[in-house]
Amino acid sequence: MVFNFSKSNLPKQLFINNEYVASKNSKKLELYNPKDNSLVANDIDLAGAEDVDAAIAAAEKAFPAWKKLSAKARRDIMYKFAALIEEHEVALAELSRITLGAPYGSFGKFETLLCAEAFRYNAGWIDKFAGESFPQEDGFLKIVRNEPLGVTAGIVPWNGPLGTAGLKAAPALATGNCFILKPSEKTPFASLALGPLIIEAGFPPGVFQVLSGDGVTGSLISSHMRIRKVSFTGSIATGKRIQEAAAKSNLKRVTLELGGKSPAVVFDDADLQNAITWTANALTANTGQVCFAATRVYVQEGIYDKFVEGYKKALLEKAKTIGDPDAESTVMGPLIDKAQFDRVTGFIERGKSGQGTLLTGGSRVGDTGFFIQPTVFTDVEAEAEIITEEIFGPVSVLNSFKTEEEILEKSNNTNFGLMAGVFTQDINKALRVASEFDSGMVGINCVSLMMLSTPFGGTKESGLGRECGRAALRAFTDQKTIMINMTY
């Protein structure tokens, strides 16, 4: 099967058992381009119960041999798959862009290559994540093995279609599981297009499958008795539903990567320009549709005025780069769709009526498509919804603070706990604050970033479990203890 997908040749069918097949479900997905709201397609398959069952049956058949495949053979397949993604990254990024609107240079390339890198990184672990053995004690030798779970699934959001898929698929497959990917109903194309690359890399039929679908498809997966693990990235509300479905079905393992409202704390002694650059980039990458975006910025009184001036200037510069996501010069594309546009502008309009002072932005750009200015409110009260809720657009709140104690209390006064950033040149203060943040990740003199080699995830309602690093492999395995009677 040759990879020849493009915006004029979209993948529209489910990828089951290494073949494209039509869904047994008569419902179809309808998708629009966020740059002009033009129809992209209205005939994309959605997996229903029969399709989910077919994929699970194929995965169950493939699992015994895949699990036993040599480390080298599995690694070679994963490396080849990574290379194939890189070879086709421009086309894959375009397939995401036509419904997400993320420009290639500022986001599309990064998130597509993240998928390839995740495969490389996890392939490198295959022969290093076998388990442990313990010294003989009382005549017993003990071996603990990390065993694959069987049929596993990843349910992903729209804001990083291939990146979020790779963070789940790669550790699942590296540890010997079969994996079913369910992309978001808003961004199915890049995932569906992986079929020829899966075949060419050498994944046997049933090992790596893609089921496009909506929340109904997702719930069929999360409540299925024969799926042993769901790794989910998306909203808190859906994450809770998935955990409930897992508990009510077969107690499948669950990893949840959910929302955020991450603070960036800038002390008087910070490198001002560095703090401005990181916080402005964090707010505008992927038009603010990033779970770990720093959307609450707190600046100490001594440099507050200068920060306000610099942050506003940086965001006005970013606003000049808003435009057609297909143009090379564009840094900020549109929000993904009308629903997201209405949600973000709703927060902005309510924010304008008394929740804070509008510093910059606050308006739509153009009258077609879903473009919006980077928007900042200052002097926002602690209970205002623009400071307590995840907006998932380029909207931040900027407040001043006096003391370290005060700012830790404010930073942690939220149900979220994904990321936090602290900007200071005092290393003791930086480490003190970093250890007091109630969050899964902390940046010192940086914010809103991730690394494949270290755990990624949140505390409190930002999630459960971790992706990336060794933690991701752990999350797709169960430990088995084998006790050997050496006296026998």
Ligand code: NAD
């Ligand atoms: P969403 O929860 O609406 O949807 C995510 C996925 O879940 C989609 O594939 C959807 O089809 C599926 N789904 C919906 N209802 C379901 C159900 N009842 N059972 C099973 N699956 C179901 O989220 P979204 O709007 O696509 O994504 C935005 C959210 O994702 C934001 O809150 C953002 O912060 C979060 N996010 C978190 C991370 C992270 O790593 N922490 C990364 C990216 C996005």
